[in-house]
Amino acid sequence: MDTPRKDGLLIWAVTEHEGLYCWRTDDGDPDDWPTAVLTSDGQEIPFACTATEFVCNILLDPEHQFTMADEVDTHWFMNHQDGQ
Structure with missing residues (x-):
């Protein structure tokens, strides 16, 4: 398991x-960890939602700051460790 x-x-x-999609692990309960994006220039952008909600939003909401909804018609994911 990765550590913070x-x-x-x-990073998840x-x-x-x-860019890195992450959990902010300040709260002791992982169920309460919000999502954050760490941009390639080192800026952390917090989102007050779960990872599931975040992924749903970037795939479906064309107005989301990190949307993929208007860029691709087929989505694929690679886990963090395979991407290294």
Whole structure:
């Protein structure tokens, strides 16, 4: 199992644009961990939602900041460890 980085982020996905999808692990209960995106330039962008909600939103909502809804018609995912 991966462990959180020193900044408290636990990476669960990497984008083709070198962004990192993470959990913010400050709360002791993993069920309460919000999602954050760490951009390729090091900016952390928090989202007050679960990873499931975040993925649903980026796949379906064309207005989402990190949308994939209007870019591809077939979605695929690669886990973090395979992407290294």
